[in-house]
Amino acid sequence: MTLNNQDLRKAGLKVTLPRVKILQILENSEQRHLSAEDVYKALLDAGEDVGLATVYRVLTQFESAGLVERHNFDGGHSVFELDRGDHHDHMVCVETGKVIEFHNEQIEALQDIIAEEHGYEITGHNLVLYVKPKGS
Amino acid sequence: MTLNNQDLRKAGLKVTLPRVKILQILENSEQRHLSAEDVYKALLDAGEDVGLATVYRVLTQFESAGLVERHNFDGGHSVFELDRGDHHDHMVCVETGKVIEFHNEQIEALQDIIAEEHGYEITGHNLVLYVKPKGS
């Protein structure tokens, strides 16, 4: 799934340089989870002159448009991830800050069962494991 | 599990009025999850003259001492919950806002296994199910 200018138009957003660049950064970055500051620095490194406020605005718009997901991991700042359509949960190393994605069908199924047992059905969920390297 | 002044002493904390009052608020509050601001307002309502900075300091100390848990739920601010020793996760009804606590050993076990498989051990986790009444 590669997002492009058409996706911006479909979201009702004009195709501007900041938006295109930010999309590129989210797509090409080594880390899949970037803070607004990370994106901002990447823009500067790329020689683009985009303001931090614009980064926040664009990321928020992308979130509303369903292009990215915003996560509030522990640590006081949000991280943004391109929504590639593959659902997964996250494991965050509390020592290095590294983020690992995982998906577990059993847990997903158990969640459905638990909701069901209480007379509900699931509309969404949020699961984050905070971990540290074994024996540290 | 009711915490008292002995628990403060055991944590190496002097038994001061702000600490005792904050502990009481956490124990007696209807809501189990309170922001620093919530605690601060409750103190004012109770006629206590405690500064917001002290609330933050005390809550942070309580967290270090294992007396409370700090959660970073969506929305940019932390909430604190007394650690009563009974771990649980949350199910939030997106229609009524109702919060249901649940605990599932299988999910807990799976989380440990997943962390283990990646060479980590769990230090904490956050699981919230967003649900709606079945067929609505």
Place this chain on the structure above:
DNA sequence: ATGAATGCAAAAACTTTGCATGACG
């Protein structure tokens, strides 16, 4: 042309910190 998007700086929201005063043990 015209409404939307941007950059900058200022403000907002939340949390931490420095320092003088006051309280616990």
Place this chain on the structure above:
DNA sequence: CGTCATGCAAAGTTTTTGCATTCAT
């Protein structure tokens, strides 16, 4: 009494907003 804790205000962080200018269509 010595030390730790507190209150206040000031500073730090992260994110949002106001406004004049610039850009996309």
